[in-house]
Amino acid sequence: MSYTVSRVKWEQAAPLLKNVREQVFVYEWRIPKKIEFDRKDHFANHVLACHDKTQQPIGTGRILSSGEISRIAVLKRYRKDQVDRIILQKLFSIAQEMKLKEIFIYSPLETIDYFRENHFNTSGAVFMEAGMPKQKMTCLLNKATVAKYYLSH
Template sequence: MTFRVENVDWLRGKDRLAKLREHVFVLEWRLPREAEFDEHDATAFHILIVDNEDNPIATGRLTQSGEIGRIAVKRKFRTLPVYRQLFTALVTLAKQHNVPLVHVSCDLDSVNYHQKLGFTPNGPVFMEAGIPRQKMACSVNQFTLPDVTHMH
């Protein structure tokens, strides 16, 4: 299956972005809707990945300050190649907009994975919605994706 990556701004893509994020975060993960949307949406750069029937399957955003977040991927598309496309597109956006450093906040169990991409822990572990999390940072020039060509 082939996917298309789109750069979308909040005004043009709000309906599709919000619907996908609500599906993943509010319906599936039961997070409060108010916590899902914030003032950064309007100024952030958004990536939307759609399938060959133009259905949104994944999204993520890059804020002006370099924070990668709001990663929402429909359950059946949670594969390394999809995450790879999403992160590659977000880091490419950072380079295009001269954002030298990207940041993520991740669950503790994915710290090792992010370190393989070039991220290093940044600050203490913190709690968010009852989940221990870690902020991590990476220079866009040090970001690397492990080879996943042997996986499907």
């Protein structure tokens, strides 16, 4: 199967982005809507992954001007296809366009070792977000590699 990831504006694509994020974060992960959708959405650079044949939205992610990558969500039935990989590649590309030197994520604890293997380093203390323990991880953009699979809230 093939997928296309496009950079989109929140104002035009919010219904599509919200649909994917609600299915993954609100319904599957049980994150309250008021936490999932924040005012940062209006300032972020968003990407939307669509199935090439059906044109249906299947994944999303965002990057802020601070270098924070977040809200990566892929519908469950497409996770085996590593759609997150092309979403991350697009987010890294946007980070390069923004001339960022460093990117960071707030990783669930169970994925820390994986990100360490991909040039991310832990930074600061473990904290709770939406009822989940997380750890900030940073990476110099020129060393960034694409994770095999993960969801990031």
